Amino acid sequence: MMRTRRQRMAGFTIAEVMVVVGIVAILAAIAAPNMAGMIRVQRIKTAAFDVFSSLVFARSEAIKRNVTVTITPTSGDWAKGWTITDANNTVLREQSGWENLVATGPAAVAFSGTGRLSGAASQIALSATSVDASKYRCVTLDLSGRATTKEGSC
Numbered sequence: 001m002m003r004t005r006r007q008r009m010a011g012f013t014i015a016e017v018m019v020v021v022g023i024v025a026i027l028a029a030i031a032a033p034n035m036a037g038m039i040r041v042q043r044i045k046t047a048a049f050d051v052f053s054s055l056v057f058a059r060s061e062a063i064k065r066n067v068t069v070t071i072t073p074t075s076g077d078w079a080k081g082w083t084i085t086d087a088n089n090t091v092l093r094e095q096s097g098w099e100n101l102v103a104t105g106p107a108a109v110a111f112s113g114t115g116r117l118s119g120a121a122s123q124i125a126l127s128a129t130s131v132d133a134s135k136y137r138c139v140t141l142d143l144s145g146r147a148t149t150k151e152g153s154c
Contacts, residue, residue, distance in 0.1 A: 040100070040128045041135045047098050047126050048137035048149050051078070054095055055109065055139065055147040058084050061092055062111035062145075068118065070110040078103035078124055102127045115145045125154040 054071060062069035067087040074080040074097065081097035097103075105124035112118050121143050127136040138154035141147050 037131065040131045043098060043101060044126050044128055044131065044135060044137050047101055047103065048139055050095060051103075051124050051126070051139045052147050052149050054082065054084060054093065055141060057093060058109070059111045059115050059145045059147075061086065062113055063115040066113040068110055068112055070108055072108045073103075073105065076107065078105045100128055102129075109141065111145055117141055117143050117145045123154045127153070 058069045058071050061084070065086055069084060069086050069092065071082050071084050073082045077097070079097050079101050081095045083091055083095075084093040085091055103124060103126050106119075106122040109122060110118040122141050124139045125136065126139070127133070133153050135151065136153045137149060137151060139147055139149050140154070
């Protein structure tokens with residue numbers, strides 16, 4: 001006697017898959033606007049770190065070489081990047097800029113051979129459109145040449 005037994009197939013029905021796809025689409029639609037804002041805030045943080053590390057590098061090179069080291073923004077705009085040169089106009093480092101960011105600061109920053117800032121204390125402010133001002137970054141140099149960063153506008 002042969003019995004026919006129906007075997008249950010493993011897997012999902014098309015209706016179950018479509019419900020899951022619909023839920024994922026709804027969650028993605030909710031998360032997408034917040035993700036764009038988070039990316040803009042992260043770009044500001046990254047730019048602030050790049051400015052900070054370049055200032056520390058320039059100060060260190062000025063002390064090591066015992067000459068004046070200058071950081072000059074590209075075309076006068078910090079958002080386009082900058083070049084670090086020593087007293088002999090040797091390029092020590094170049095930094096490219098960032099799109100969709102606004103960076104304001106002095107025409108140039110110079111460190112003497114002792115690592116002190118030549119000139120007045122200065123600030124470099126970093127911001128972007130569609131980002132809350134509390135998420136802006138400010139990189140400040142004191143007269144001793146030490147750089148600090150803080151969240152918020154300058």
